[in-house]
Amino acid sequence: MRRALGIAAGLALVVTALSPASSADAGCLSARKCEREALIAFDLTVRGASRAAPGREVTYVLDYSTTWTPSFAPYWGYYWVGGSFPKGARGPSQAVLFDTAGKRLATFPCGRHADGVWCETRGRIPNQGRIVLSARLAAKGHGKARATLGFDSFDGLNEQDYARRHTRAQARAKFCNYRFSRTVTTKVAS
Template sequence: MRRALGIAVGLALIAAALSPLPQAQASCVTEARKCQEKPLIGVELTAGAVSRPDAGGRVSYTLDYSMTWTPSFAPYWGAFWVGGRFPKGARGPTRAVLLDATTGGRLAVLRCREHSDGVWCAAGSRVPHRGRIVFTTRLAPGADATARLGFDSFEGLGREEAGRRLSRAQARERFCNHRFTTTVTTTPAP
């Protein structure tokens, strides 16, 4: 009798586990996964630029960064996009250069695209924990130029997901998103 009761309870638990969650409960589970208060991967930034570029001239923005990964027993991965809002009327950048923090050597060239919230370059998941990123753009003549640059970080990825090249829209739908930015201002030549 005990064995039959144990089997019945076991089957009931399996059926409950396999049944789909009600809609309200399902969205709650999804939201809880995406919404940590503190990011697992923190990014500290320092930005700079040529202080007085020639009117209509080129300017190089540098973004020095350092990542802090929260200690955890469970492995986790992140995917990163670098860039942000460049000055109004600026052309580019179409690419960014990732440099090693200690040697200054070139590690990668990142392709950039314009998005609704700025120009972002796909850095992927294999970004060193410290480095420098250089963006070169051509400013519109005559106006003060303020850029808001930084990292768009997506975390909570698995090993397979970190190896894939997801678009920003796909990553935003599926993973927790944190943005780290800083402001850089340049003034035109007199």
């Protein structure tokens, strides 16, 4: 029995030591439940138009790749993509997923939530890819329009939890929640 406990403790230390360092813009949103690094981390870049006229549509491109903490167990992650769009902008109704070769793979429906506009990925996404989101700027906007976009990741799920399709509020209350995001600024001038 002591040997089994020793092996389990040793494996836990190895997994903790091998877990990836989080990026500067990544953070755990449920600190009381997540006293560890994310099991699945996102490395991403976000691009948008550097200049746009008021009332025009701006397209944001998120190139991402995932890193999984080394483990013997399978991971079940639940992801939402989106974030906070410029003030007064009309956020997207959908997000489009492309693979690294540019082939369109899926479309995800988006909805407004208390912390921004988020699109549920509804299943596994490839380890690398591109997601495209568009938003229409405010008609009377001017100055700098900032968007903070990325992924909300919920991990610590098992296969049964993954299949249940929890809402964002249910997932945040039950699982570890990590956010990986970047900010992009567009100068709005007529």
